[in-house]
Amino acid sequence: MKRPDVLFQGVTPVPLRAHGVDYLKILRSRGYERILNPACGQFTLVKVAMQAGFPAKGIVASDCGFFSTVLGYFYAGKPISDINFRLAEEIELDGRPFRVRDSYDALGSEAEKAAYLIWLMKVLQLGSITYYDKMHLRELVQSREKYVLTVTGKLVQHAKPYLGIDYMVMDIRDVLFHEHEEGTCVITFPPAYSRGYEKQFPLAPAIKFDVELIEFNYRDEIAGLWERLRGIQTPILMANYSRLDVVDPSEVLHVLEKRGKNKIEAWTTNRPDLFREGKKGITYQRDTNVVPLGNAKQFGANDELTEDTQVDVFTVSRESALYYRSLWAHKLGHTDAERFFLLLLDKKVFGTVGFFTQHIRLGKANFVFENFGFSAPSHKYPNINRLLMYLITCEDMRQLIRVSISGVNRTYDLRELRTVCLSRYRHVKLNSGILKIITREKLPNDLYKIHYRTEFRPETFQEAYLRYFHEVQAKRAPKEEV
Numbered sequence: 001m002k003r004p005d006v007l008f009q010g011v012t013p014v015p016l017r018a019h020g021v022d023y024l025k026i027l028r029s030r031g032y033e034r035i036l037n038p039a040c041g042q043f044t045l046v047k048v049a050m051q052a053g054f055p056a057k058g059i060v061a062s063d064c065g066f067f068s069t070v071l072g073y074f075y076a077g078k079p080i081s082d083i084n085f086r087l088a089e090e091i092e093l094d095g096r097p098f099r100v101r102d103s104y105d106a107l108g109s110e111a112e113k114a115a116y117l118i119w120l121m122k123v124l125q126l127g128s129i130t131y132y133d134k135m136h137l138r139e140l141v142q143s144r145e146k147y148v149l150t151v152t153g154k155l156v157q158h159a160k161p162y163l164g165i166d167y168m169v170m171d172i173r174d175v176l177f178h179e180h181e182e183g184t185c186v187i188t189f190p191p192a193y194s195r196g197y198e199k200q201f202p203l204a205p206a207i208k209f210d211v212e213l214i215e216f217n218y219r220d221e222i223a224g225l226w227e228r229l230r231g232i233q234t235p236i237l238m239a240n241y242s243r244l245d246v247v248d249p250s251e252v253l254h255v256l257e258k259r260g261k262n263k264i265e266a267w268t269t270n271r272p273d274l275f276r277e278g279k280k281g282i283t284y285q286r287d288t289n290v291v292p293l294g295n296a297k298q299f300g301a302n303d304e305l306t307e308d309t310q311v312d313v314f315t316v317s318r319e320s321a322l323y324y325r326s327l328w329a330h331k332l333g334h335t336d337a338e339r340f341f342l343l344l345l346d347k348k349v350f351g352t353v354g355f356f357t358q359h360i361r362l363g364k365a366n367f368v369f370e371n372f373g374f375s376a377p378s379h380k381y382p383n384i385n386r387l388l389m390y391l392i393t394c395e396d397m398r399q400l401i402r403v404s405i406s407g408v409n410r411t412y413d414l415r416e417l418r419t420v421c422l423s424r425y426r427h428v429k430l431n432s433g434i435l436k437i438i439t440r441e442k443l444p445n446d447l448y449k450i451h452y453r454t455e456f457r458p459e460t461f462q463e464a465y466l467r468y469f470h471e472v473q474a475k476r477a478p479k480e481e482v
């Protein structure tokens with residue numbers, strides 16, 4: 001897990017959190033006062049429980065991972081040094097020896113100790129395979145004190161709402177199946193796959209955490225587990241990942257359909273009798289969840305371009321970009337794109353583009369991949385998609401993509417744009433003179449799959465626009481003279 005800004009992945013999705021609050025409110029109204037949150041991860045569901053009205057002193061979070069344990073001890077006001085862990089004396093970091101234990105021992109406050117361990121986990125998480133990892137690691141190592149100070153401040157802030165909760169290192173299976181006090185309920189969002197968290201937090205060689213973690217694996221364990229949970233009186237609210245086959249329909253409270261991936265996440269319970277009056281439902285988180293850009297008009301089929309037409313290109317949300325994509329290109333499914341832009345002509349939306357930028361962000365490539373690029377249909381300019389291609393392959397676009405990827409990391413070397421086209425012909429006329437063919441492959445259905453690349457032309461958006469405009473003028477001129 002290499003995203004520089006993220007330490008922990010796998011938090012409860014927002015729509016499920018909101019429904020979690022509703023279901024826990026029902027349990028509160030039925031007199032449940034104590035709540036257990038095994039596999040608490042980043043404590044998101046602890047917040048959900050608080051929002052539902054559970055008092056902090058009635059909340060017990062637990063996990064087996066070191067990251068959650070450091071947070072848990074800090075939030076619960078337990079000394080970090082009481083955690084069963086050992087630090088190596090010295091390890092090599094960024095090619096130099098680093099005194100791991102001495103640096104920890106030198107810290108005074110609990111918040112600083114927790115922050116230092118989080119810094120160390122981030123450093124261990126980075127590895128140093130790519131150039132980008134190396135740069136990031138160097139930055140983290142060189143600015144350790146600053147980083148620890150910042151995280152210390154954040155931790156103190158973050159801890160405030162959790163004041164009063166308890167935390168235990170405990171396996172989720174033990175939490176679910178030990179005797180529960182009367183008035184106790186459980187909420188959990190356990191891991192879908194096993195080994196994900198071990199991989200997310202490699203602790204060696206600096207940290208030895210003395211907990212044997214047998215990672216929970218929802219997909220494989222749920223069938224047997226659910227049968228056992230049905231025999232328990234304690235109400236359990238548990239996330240289910242695409243395994244509704246093992247639960248009874250009455251045990252499903254809310255389903256979240258994930259964007260175009262045929263994946264679902266759902267709240268299920270072993271005590272449906274308690275939730276009879278609760279709302280059941282489905283939230284679709286598909287690409288059809290799309291919104292137009294403010295009040296912006298669309299470039300119309302009969303709109304004209306002029307020498308003075310003004311071009312604007314800017315970053316937009318996935319939802320806005322996909323709104324225009326579904327308008328102009330029907331029934332397209334999921335996209336891997338994660339950076340989105342709209343292109344406007346005289347303030348009217350005429351193009352939508354999505355890029356996959358992960359490889360460049362990780363320093364594994366010097367190109368971005370254009371997943372899709374569609375333009376509004378135009379009677380006047382049937383080849384207007386060519387204008388879109390001119391615009392997204394100019395220097396201004398390169399700059400815009402770099403800024404949108406991240407303002408922090410300056411090590412990207414963005415040189416090219418690449419894309420793939422499926423075509424009935426060996427050449428796509430719209431792209432000629434703009435993109436160069438890397439490979440061409442004939443598919444069994446007789447279509448050609450053409451891989452393209454290009455460097456960015458040293459042009460501004462306005463210059464790229466004029467290039468297209470003059471091209472169109474030049475083509476029209478002789479006809480108009482006839």
Ligand SMILES: C[S@@+](CC[C@H](N)C(=O)[O-])C[C@H]1O[C@@H](n2cnc3c(N)ncnc32)[C@H](O)[C@@H]1O
Nearest residue numbers: 011012039041042044064065171172189215216
């Ligand atoms: C999907 S995350 C939980 C996310 C959490 N609900 C949130 O929103 O932040 C899963 C957590 O389960 C923990 N975990 C994995 N196997 C476990 C086990 N056998 N017992 C307890 N926790 C486990 C991992 O350490 C990780 O923190």
